[in-house]
Amino acid sequence: MTFTDRLFKTVEPVWNSYLDHPFVKGIGEGTLDKEKFIHYMKQDYVYLIEYSRVFAIGSTKANDLKTMTIFANLLHGTMNFEMDLHRKYAEKFNISNEELEATEPSAAMTAYTSYMISQAQLGGVENAIAAVLACAWSYNWIGKKLAEWPGALEHDLYGNWVQMYSSEGFTEIAENCIDLINDIAKDKSEHELKRIEDIFVRTSYFEYMFWEMAEDVSMWPVKDLAKN
Numbered sequence: 001m002t003f004t005d006r007l008f009k010t011v012e013p014v015w016n017s018y019l020d021h022p023f024v025k026g027i028g029e030g031t032l033d034k035e036k037f038i039h040y041m042k043q044d045y046v047y048l049i050e051y052s053r054v055f056a057i058g059s060t061k062a063n064d065l066k067t068m069t070i071f072a073n074l075l076h077g078t079m080n081f082e083m084d085l086h087r088k089y090a091e092k093f094n095i096s097n098e099e100l101e102a103t104e105p106s107a108a109m110t111a112y113t114s115y116m117i118s119q120a121q122l123g124g125v126e127n128a129i130a131a132v133l134a135c136a137w138s139y140n141w142i143g144k145k146l147a148e149w150p151g152a153l154e155h156d157l158y159g160n161w162v163q164m165y166s167s168e169g170f171t172e173i174a175e176n177c178i179d180l181i182n183d184i185a186k187d188k189s190e191h192e193l194k195r196i197e198d199i200f201v202r203t204s205y206f207e208y209m210f211w212e213m214a215e216d217v218s219m220w221p222v223k224d225l226a227k228n
């Protein structure tokens, strides 16, 4: 059993709950309210900007050129392949790239990305890959599941989302992350593996929180008291 086999067994119930989530089901069934999707895409764009920083930290923490290059390629793939999806959706919704980039961050987006960045900064390269793994892997896992749902790939609004996350290009990003953490885990003690596993579990919880934020179109759990 690989380390990622162990990780999947740990989080499988959490990941299965993504497929039951109304937002994810709405994408797969093509029934999602467009306004909820617009909120999600804007939050996800600024999420990916912060998430990209974790790949940059991973390159910094890498102990060899091969690993440094893997993180640099993942950074490039996220900024120039995955984020094009959001820019194309924004164009469809008449949202400029500048407006997209200036999206006000929600509490869930802030908490999730702050956790990933802090974990990556607090540890070695194993923390950086552990921090990003649930993100890339769970989306590819969801994308491939939804691709089997009738009409999901062809839906005129949400089909592109399912196509992206089930695509060969994104599968390569996810598999690069999986291969990297399995390689790094080879010489780690059980204590270290448990610590890395905890980061993966918490980021899997954060993924669910992000779906909740999208479904509820939420920002912060307090009124905008700071805004006069």
Ligand SMILES: Cc1ncc(CO)c(N)n1
Pocket (backbone or CB within 6 Å): 044, 047, 048, 082, 134, 135, 136, 139, 207, 210
């Ligand atoms: C919140 C979130 N998790 C994972 C991915 C996949 O990169 C994404 N785009 N957004």
